[in-house]
Every structure is written in C-alpha cells, then in structure tokens.
Amino acid sequence: MIVMKFGGTSVGIAENFKVATRLVAERKPRDPIVVVSALSGMTNLLVEFCREAASRRDLTARFAERHSELAKATGLDERTIAPLLSSWREEAATHQGGQKPLDSERRDRVLAYGEQLSAALFAAGLRALGLEATAVLAADAGLVTDDRFGAAHPLPDAFTQLRASLGRRPPVPVVTGFLGRTTDGRVTTLGRGGSDYSAALIGAALDAEEIQIWTDTSGMLSADPRVVPEARPVARLSFAEASELAYFGAKVLHPKTLLPAMEREIPVRILNTARPDDPGSIITAGVEPTPGPWRVKSIASRAGITAVTIASTRMLLAHGFLARVFEIFGRHHVVVDLVTTSEVSISVTVDDATRLEAAIPDLEAIGRVEVRRGLAIVAVVGEGAPQQIGLAGHLFTLLGGVGVGLEMISQGASRVNLSFVVREEDVDRAVRLLHRGLGLDAEPAPMMVKTTMK
Ligand code: ADP
Numbered sequence: 001m002i003v004m005k006f007g008g009t010s011v012g013i014a015e016n017f018k019v020a021t022r023l024v025a026e027r028k029p030r031d032p033i034v035v036v037s038a039l040s041g042m043t044n045l046l047v048e049f050c051r052e053a054a055s056r057r058d059l060t061a062r063f064a065e066r067h068s069e070l071a072k073a074t075g076l077d078e079r080t081i082a083p084l085l086s087s088w089r090e091e092a093a094t095h096q097g098g099q100k101p102l103d104s105e106r107r108d109r110v111l112a113y114g115e116q117l118s119a120a121l122f123a124a125g126l127r128a129l130g131l132e133a134t135a136v137l138a139a140d141a142g143l144v145t146d147d148r149f150g151a152a153h154p155l156p157d158a159f160t161q162l163r164a165s166l167g168r169r170p171p172v173p174v175v176t177g178f179l180g181r182t183t184d185g186r187v188t189t190l191g192r193g194g195s196d197y198s199a200a201l202i203g204a205a206l207d208a209e210e211i212q213i214w215t216d217t218s219g220m221l222s223a224d225p226r227v228v229p230e231a232r233p234v235a236r237l238s239f240a241e242a243s244e245l246a247y248f249g250a251k252v253l254h255p256k257t258l259l260p261a262m263e264r265e266i267p268v269r270i271l272n273t274a275r276p277d278d279p280g281s282i283i284t285a286g287v288e289p290t291p292g293p294w295r296v297k298s299i300a301s302r303a304g305i306t307a308v309t310i311a312s313t314r315m316l317l318a319h320g321f322l323a324r325v326f327e328i329f330g331r332h333h334v335v336v337d338l339v340t341t342s343e344v345s346i347s348v349t350v351d352d353a354t355r356l357e358a359a360i361p362d363l364e365a366i367g368r369v370e371v372r373r374g375l376a377i378v379a380v381v382g383e384g385a386p387q388q389i390g391l392a393g394h395l396f397t398l399l400g401g402v403g404v405g406l407e408m409i410s411q412g413a414s415r416v417n418l419s420f421v422v423r424e425e426d427v428d429r430a431v432r433l434l435h436r437g438l439g440l441d442a443e444p445a446p447m448m449v450k451t452t453m454k
Pocket residue numbers: 006007008009010037193214215216217219220221222223224225226249250251252253298
C-alpha cells in the first residue's frame with residue numbers, strides 16, 4: 001500500500017488535476033490511498049471568510065464558483081459536488097449576519113469545506129478514469145484528535161481507528177487532509193499545511209510501503225525557490241535532515257510530517273505533479289552524507305523570530321538558574337528553538353511572541369530581560385555538516401563580508417544542523433549568499449542512486 005498526497009496546486013490547476021488522477025490510476029497495483037488538500041487558495045479564502053464578516057457574501061459565491069470551474073475544466077459532472085455546495089451555502093448563511101470573526105471551533109468547521117470539496121472532485125476524477133473510488137472524511141476514517149481547534153493533536157486511538165476503517169479496499173479512498181474530529185464528533189484542523197501530516201499519520205497507521213507527497217517542486221530543494229531561484233532538488237535526505245529543514249521553514253513539508261514516518265521507518269518521497277518523471281527526493285532513515293567539502297544539502301530559514309536574553313549576575317555559581325528559566329517557559333507554553341548560554345546569561349529564540357508576553361514578568365523576577373524582535377533563523381543542514389572543520393568560519397566570513405551581523409549562533413547539539421540568527425531584513429540576502437558560497441547552485445556530483453519505481 002502507498003499513500004499519495006496531493007497539495008493545493010496539484011488539485012487546484014486543471015492540468016495538474018488530470019495528471020494527478022492519472023498517476024493514481026497508474027499506481028493501482030500498489031494499492032494507493034489518496035490524501036488531498038483544498039484547491040490552492042481555498043483555505044486562505046475560507047480563513048478570510050472567518051475573519052472578515054463584511055466580505056462573507058462575496059466569498060461564499062467565490063468559493064462555490066472556484067469548484068464549479070474546476071469541475072468544468074476537468075470535464076467532471078458538476079452534479080457530483082452539488083450536495084456539498086448546498087451544504088456550504090447553508091453553513092455560510094448561518095454566519096452571514098455576524099459582525100465578529102468566527103471562534104476557532106466554528107472556523108475549523110468552515111475550513112473543512114475546502115478539503116471536503118477537493119476530495120469529492122478527486123474521487124469523481126478517479127471514477128471518470130474507471131477506478132472504483134470514494135471520498136472519505138478524515139473524521140469518518142477515525143482521525144480523532146484533541147479539541148485544540150486550529151492546531152489539533154491526533155489521539156493514540158487514531159491509529160487503530162484509521163487502520164480499521166481504511167483497511168478494506170477497494171474502493172480507493174480519497175481522504176480529506178488537514179482535518180480530524182474530536183471524540184464527540186466536532187471537526188478539527190491540524191494546523192496550516194497539515195495535509196502532509198495527515199498523509200503521514202495514515203501511512204503510519206496502515207504501515208504503508210511509501211508516503212508520496214506530490215507538490216509543485218521536484219523534491220526538497222537546496223533552498224526555498226522563492227528566495228533562491230537556482231535552488232536544486234536534493235536526491236536523498238535522512239529523516240533528521242528533512243525534519244530540521246521542515247521545522248526551520250522548508251514549507252514543502254509540514255514540520256510534523258516526518259515523525260510518524262520515522263517511527264515506522266516508512267520512506268517519504270517528494271514529487272512534482274507537473275513533472276512526474278523527475279526523480280524528486282527520497283527521505284529515509286540511513287543516508288550517506290553528501291559528497292563535497294561542507295556536507296551541506298540545503299538551507300532553510302524562518303522569519304518572525306524573537307530572541308530573549310535573561311542575564312543574572314547571580315548565575316555565576318548559582319545552580320538552578322537554567323532550570324528556573326525553563327520552568328517559566330514551560331509554564332507559559334513558550335516553545336524555545338535555539339539556546340545559547342554564557343557565564344551570566346542565557347539567550348533563547350521563540351517564534352510565538354504572544355505567549356512570551358505573559359512569561360516576561362516571571363523572568364524579570366530572576367534576572368534582567370532583554371527582548372529583540374524582527375529576527376530570523378537560518379538553518380544550514382546536512383548529516384555531518386556541523387562537524388566539518390572550518391564550516392562555521394566559512395559561513396561567518398561570507399556573511400561578515402557583506403555586513404550581515406549575527407545575533408546568535410547555535411552549533412553543537414545537532415549532528416545535522418548549524419543554525420544562527422540574523423535580522424529579518426538580512427535573511428534572504430544571507431541565504432542567497434550562503435547557497436552560492438557553499439556551492440549548492442553547482443551541478444551535483446553524480447551519485448550512485450538506484451532508480452526505484454515511484
Ligand atoms: P502543497 O500545496 O503541495 O502542499 P506547499 O505550498 O505547501 O505545497 O509547499 C511547496 C512550496 O514550498 C514550494 O512551492 C516552495 O515555494 C516552498 N518551499 C520552501 N522551501 C522549500 C524547499 N527547501 N524545497 C522545496 N520547496 C520549498
């Protein structure tokens with residue numbers, strides 16, 4: 001069994017939609033389970049619907065039109081989505097008179113329409129190719145979660161339920177990505193970009209042979225192509241490398257995707273729907289380091305970072321200072337990414353500054369607190385790269401040469417990631433410079449990669 005997940009552009013552009021359905025049909029002998037995202041732009045539209053009371057009427061119509069247009073452009077009978085579209089109009093009508101943004105529970109119920117319509121269209125597309133296929137709501141498939149609407153966590157029971165409900169095939173299930181439900185039946189979402197995570201959860205539950213993420217790039221690239229247009233696909237990555245990249249900003253994979261796959265050692269492939277013959281990237285447990293002097297495979301970056309420094313003159317020989325700092329962060333649910341310490345201070349980065357506000361008075365009780373906003377983390381990733389003698393010197397010399405200052409550096413703990421913090425306005429320039437300076441834009445040395453069936 002394989003899981004094939006198609007993202008927004010793969011289902012939202014008529015040409016890609018046709019390729020995607022054909023790719024599934026071709027893989028019929030491998031027993032595919034399909035997972036889909038909403039059509040590109042539709043989750044953003046629904047988010048706007050929930051936020052902007054005044055635009056709801058217009059957005060209700062635009063949402064419906066977009067799906068009808070795709071049905072037409074792909075030659076599908078619009079009647080297949082008619083019941084869902086009327087249900088959408090009814091749901092939308094209940095919010096029409098409101099003045100305020102919707103609360104998170106209602107918001108998730110609205111967002112669910114994106115994936116529901118996409119799954120209905122995709123299943124119809126497969127049936128048009130002669131395949132027995134059916135759209136399945138993740139909720140009905142048993143993807144049970146807690147009730148943190150907007151960022152729900154799957155419950156351990158989800159695995160058993162998914163296995164039981166998706167275990168009998170055909171028809172080929174086309175499951176809504178991104179969605180779950182609470183044990184009492186209310187719709188939840190797993191966080192933006194969460195369909196990748198849905199695919200991995202389903203793959204892990206059913207012990208898939210492979211999880212395929214079909215998207216709009218030919219694999220995990222050596223940098224974000226919007227920042228570095230000459231970025232190249234990385235043929236092979238380890239789970240650790242890909243996890244670090246996803247966590248530090250490589251949007252092509254939702255950061256939680258690799259966890260379920262890693263636990264069951266299921267290979268994850270990233271493939272391009274518009275160029276299905278490209279080899280893409282394969283992510284597995286054991287991967288040899290990349291040849292070349294620096295062993296770097298890719299650079300990711302994430303803006304919107306805040307650094308907090310807590311300085312205590314009492315830290316000198318005062319045991320328990322770090323424990324107290326982290327106890328405060330823990331109590332306020334502040335997630336910390338990078339940490340550096342000196343004799344008298346500790347600096348950390350956080351990406352959700354809203355929770356930080358509440359923690360500051362407590363931190364001030366144990367030391368002097370300095371907060372710096374508008375920063376970005378750059379993660380330079382490759383198995384063994386941080387251990388390469390001279391890499392840090394090389395990177396920092398390059399950055400220093402163009403006047404990019406470093407706010408924080410974190411080497412050490414990870415075998416695969418050397419990260420540092422720069423000012424937000426410098427980050428794209430820094431990534432471009434390092435990409436070139438590390439030779440990532442050059443033709444890679446041919447590797448002895450066996451071509452396996454995709
Ligand atoms: P999908 O809708 O298929 O889930 P996403 O938009 O979520 O696609 O993710 C794909 C996008 O991620 C790419 O188009 C690219 O702009 C962005 N991206 C950022 N970093 C990387 C990277 N290292 N490799 C590939 N894509 C990346």
